[in-house]
Amino acid sequence: QAVVTQEPSLTVSPGGTVTLTCGSSTGAVTSGHYPYWFQQKPGQAPTTLIYDTTNKHSWTPARFSGSLLGGKVALTLSGAQPEDEAKYYCILFYSGARSWVFGGGTKLTVL
Amino acid sequence: EVLLVESGGGLVQPGGSLRLSCAASGFTFSSYWMGWVRQAPGKGLEWVANIKEDGSEKNYVDSVKGRFTISRDNAKSSLYLQMNRLRVEDMAVYFCLGGPHADYWGQGTLVTVSS
Numbered sequence: 001q002a003v004v005t006q007e008p009s010l011t012v013s014p015g016g017t018v019t020l021t022c023g024s025s026t027g028a029v030t031s032g033h034y035p036y037w038f039q040q041k042p043g044q045a046p047t048t049l050i051y052d053t054t055n056k057h058s059w060t061p062a063r064f065s066g067s068l069l070g071g072k073v074a075l076t077l078s079g080a081q082p083e084d085e086a087k088y089y090c091i092l093f094y095s096g097a098r099s100w101v102f103g104g105g106t107k108l109t110v111l
Numbered sequence: 112e113v114l115l116v117e118s119g120g121g122l123v124q125p126g127g128s129l130r131l132s133c134a135a136s137g138f139t140f141s142s143y144w145m146g147w148v149r150q151a152p153g154k155g156l157e158w159v160a161n162i163k164e165d166g167s168e169k170n171y172v173d174s175v176k177g178r179f180t181i182s183r184d185n186a187k188s189s190l191y192l193q194m195n196r197l198r199v200e201d202m203a204v205y206f207c208l209g210g211p212h213a214d215y216w217g218q219g220t221l222v223t224v225s226s
Contacts, residue, residue: 051212
């Protein structure tokens, strides 16, 4: 099974910008992996922020954006707010195995 | 309002079985893939299984193949996960999710596997 890697932790200052990335052990991440990003706060169910690399849901704050970056998929937060402190997970689809694999998650601290 | 409500979790001995249910409302359940994701205590998310709109395709993570079965009843807007031969490592909160783009998540149901 493929391994999906994320930064274990990142810190951003309030109002600052941070980029979280998600890579694959099988090679470059592409739109064909249908990348998603999820946010999870302690004690809560996850919420879906980004789907298919770049698309936002209606509830996704405009300060979040998704992209492909250097063979990985990225989630950029521009203008971090205290309420953005959470764990962020990406997931990738592997068509050959017809399976989805989560990354280990990035704990984002706004400090 | 969209709701996904899981039920069926509980305490089971290793080797035992449980059937999880997820009752959906507020959206056209029969139009979308649905799935299960789990989270072991203090750990990250793990995709478990998903099922196509009409039930014709089902996919599983390797660790549950042959033990878990995902199914759905579109007439009842319900998703199920039959879990057999449970192992200690299956202990987790199980979330159901679905919608056009994994829009909707339930609050989860806890499965405890312990003797």
